[in-house]
Amino acid sequence: MSTIVDRHNLDFLLFDMFDLEKAHASGPFEGQDRELISQLLDTAQRIAEAEYLPTAASLDAVPPTFENGKAVMPAYVGRALKAYSDAGLSAQSFPVEFGGLGISHTVSMTVNGMFSAANIAIANYFLLTAAAARLLLAFGTEEQKSRYASHMIAGRWMGTMCLSEPQAGSSLADITTRADPAGDDAYHLRGTKIWISSGGHSMSENIVHLVLARLPDAPAGVKGISLFLVPQKRLNEAGEPGEDNNVTLIGLAHKMGQRGTTNCQLNFGEDGPSVGYLVGKPNQGLHAMFHMMNEARIGVGHVATMSGLVGYLYSLQYATQRLQGRRIGQKDPASPQIPLIEHVDIRRMLLAQKAAVEGALALCTYCALLVDEQKRAEEADQADLALLLEVLTPIVKSWPSEHCLEANKWAMQILGGAGYTSDHPLERLYRDNRLNHIYEGTYGIQGIDLLGRKVRLAEGRGLDLLLERIDATIAEAAHIPALSSHAAWLAEAVGWVKEATSAALAEPDLERSLANATLYLDATGTVVIGWLWLWQAIVAVRMEEGGAASKAFYEAKRAACDYFFRYQLPRAQIDLGLVKTLDDTCLATTPEQLRVA
């Protein structure tokens, strides 16, 4: 078995559950049929297993170092990235007119997942480059698209996103990097950026930095932030990288995980002018960033899910092979030891992982489908699809990053002491995954985004649309004897979400209304995952009824659904109850009370 992908489960999700063939039967992704998708997945799996997986441990052990102003790293990182773009994969989800392959977001996310699973530290370089290129295609000038984005799509150049500054981590309103007009359409950028992933290296001919900065006359706060394109090397007449652009690597952060991805402190304009170009309109930089955030946040959730998946598959394999101990009640020491998986508590930890990982993967895939659906939909439906995705975005970013991290914890636990050592990949996955909880907006920020903004948009239509879809699944399950009680439980859980939402929205004091927003986020996510498990169980029942082979596969789907409904879903009631009652335990506790002498 592969430890980076469960192809059977992918087929189940893509084709049996979400019917991708139907979705691709017409419209922009027409012709991307099951055969083509399978070929793409085959190619990705082959490259990921050959070029990414084998170096994951060593790159973690010997991450990039800061030498003479450059991040230096093993040559296999560049080779792996080249293998990806040589196979055309850097171009997969981009429009044909810019050299892309026009593959649907759903498929390309799934393809990229193989690489995230195998070696996220390397995959980050192309994931960030693609995000930057997408931003340029959405907001850049034609010249920016052809002179910069096209090379990123081809995999020749890479990209970064430069947001945070030392004095302003999550608080973008407080960034101070300046952009002063310098004639023609050029600006000179000046400032310091931190937490810049995938900068500072020499693996590509150029690096295109997308930088948030302020124009001289910009208003204070988030309304005065503009977006600039700042190349590492300026382009010459021929459009090739030439002169150095004074984007200086000051140092690399030493991270707990994802260690092979550089994390840079960059100075702009310190050693000479850093020439940049405005992307989009002045003072609209945050709007542009936010526009791309849905896909980026689905991406974080997906990366978290992939870490969880590898841990699950690896610990499952180990538990199947490793002999340890005897069945409870077996007192004869001469009897042979049994595989770990024969112990019920090991199976509990496997089911917990499966429920989290395959639930999270269903959510990521569903959100990617919504991205694609927007491109296919009639204009009348697009607003609704957008609102639905807005509500799901904080959830898909957050739920996997919390619960697939927990899954990685259980994967380690199954291996015992061995799981705590670098002899196995699990402690690395656990470290890697911990980041997803933090970047692209922390859990707390996502909570405020969901309860403070997303469920209030358009009079709550996004949440209504979500709950309607959940209700439809409940209605279907209610007619299936094996799932009718699950349907009733989920209906009850939907009630918890509604009551909590109403109570929070009815509270005029915004701080109090949002005092338990993180719990709301997590628990609403749990209800959503419960929905996707019920949906999976319905499909499993139908497939079994339809006489599909692999009975055990469908039974396991239903077992994981049971696990989730019995062991996880009830927790949402507690958290949503605290939201509903506007519990003020945390709000009422003062900083002075917490002070320690």
Place this chain on the structure above:
Amino acid sequence: MSTIVDRHNLDFLLFDMFDLEKAHASGPFEGQDRELISQLLDTAQRIAEAEYLPTAASLDAVPPTFENGKAVMPAYVGRALKAYSDAGLSAQSFPVEFGGLGISHTVSMTVNGMFSAANIAIANYFLLTAAAARLLLAFGTEEQKSRYASHMIAGRWMGTMCLSEPQAGSSLADITTRADPAGDDAYHLRGTKIWISSGGHSMSENIVHLVLARLPDAPAGVKGISLFLVPQKRLNEAGEPGEDNNVTLIGLAHKMGQRGTTNCQLNFGEDGPSVGYLVGKPNQGLHAMFHMMNEARIGVGHVATMSGLVGYLYSLQYATQRLQGRRIGQKDPASPQIPLIEHVDIRRMLLAQKAAVEGALALCTYCALLVDEQKRAEEADQADLALLLEVLTPIVKSWPSEHCLEANKWAMQILGGAGYTSDHPLERLYRDNRLNHIYEGTYGIQGIDLLGRKVRLAEGRGLDLLLERIDATIAEAAHIPALSSHAAWLAEAVGWVKEATSAALAEPDLERSLANATLYLDATGTVVIGWLWLWQAIVAVRMEEGGAASKAFYEAKRAACDYFFRYQLPRAQIDLGLVKTLDDTCLATTPEQLRVA
């Protein structure tokens, strides 16, 4: 403020809550009054802050290396250990006749906690040495005590515990290391041991290994395991370390955390005879080990708690100082940024940590008191105290290792991206703490110990005694208006424990009875911590009523109690409900169903 100790909270626990002065007023610890204890704590804090804390990050970054058959490490490790024993601290809890100071276990655990907090990787060396010395004092011959243990107590020699083998991790029944009689009282040991903490180094004149092995005629399984003392260097006539004893370091495991503590694979008898001596009776080795396990397991819980404490104090300090963002609803970007702690979600993460850490510390301290109380008690009471401690042992080992790990997660989260880097100690603490969940018996093993053995001993008398003590606290709180609803909640929670226990014990199929034992362990632990929070809240109310200064300190205690009762305690109902209904989701799922092609 210190980040390794909250002395105010220690005083509250030791003197206000547990009345250590009264406990030490007579009996074996007479004279260990508040002044003496405070002096000991002062000394420990001074050494821990001067010699342990400053090197924690660098030892983690550059852990011991395996060179020419030895573990090589920075000289400051040996210096720190010497500072500890030079101050007499290696002798603190041992009887005076062996050079000890006769300090109570409660105080000595608290003193050692400063070092665990500051640098667990170094503290492990003396913690393990003390555990080995205690085992020798309990089961060794007079000669073993004077020739070996006394040097360990003096801090001149160190010790290890050698249990696991490559083919037998948690399953000690399957160890194969042999001990063959070699004339007089000597044996020749032969076999391989893994996961041996704190061996392989040259920091002490000798290392005393306590090794589980089988005599030639030993029965199979756990009934054929004996305990042997195997010195790294054999003693000469003068009792000084002389000839090498062929205990060979084969390699060091590369661990996720606690990296400065060597983790050795050791060979015995490969390069020549490894001479050892029987400790205690033949085939009674596991009995001896288990005898010492209560204290060792309290120790693991305490170490986990200390990791949680440092994370809490550090993130509290950071949240107080770091300016970031604005209050919700404050739209003016020109208004100054506020400290992180002003955000309610940050306070939630602080309260979550405080509730876990100070709850866990109360539990560890309570268990240490029971160890001391056994030494003071009338013989008639000793059996009851022992049974109570038996029930609490799996809980005190496990609950802190799960929930203070979670606390470390929230500490990192408060710092955001910074918390993910080695610029701050939090990611290290999180890595260090992950081990506590695994060693000295995993969570799953502790669950089976609690539900499969401990609550069944003496017809459940241990659990009855625990619930009686909880009931007494409930009765007291019921009369305090501010706490009467907490009292009612806790009474309800005690009901969940009783019902779950009864149902599990009534189930004749042991595998089914124990199918959710880990949940039982965790949830019963949550109820116990709820009890200790209610107790703390009672003391806080009484202190406030008594006119004690530091009103804010007591208010914060009550806020943490509220947090625990509202946010954490209800979860126990879900888990105990699954135990009560003998839920078979995990039991019924087969290895075949989970198989991935």
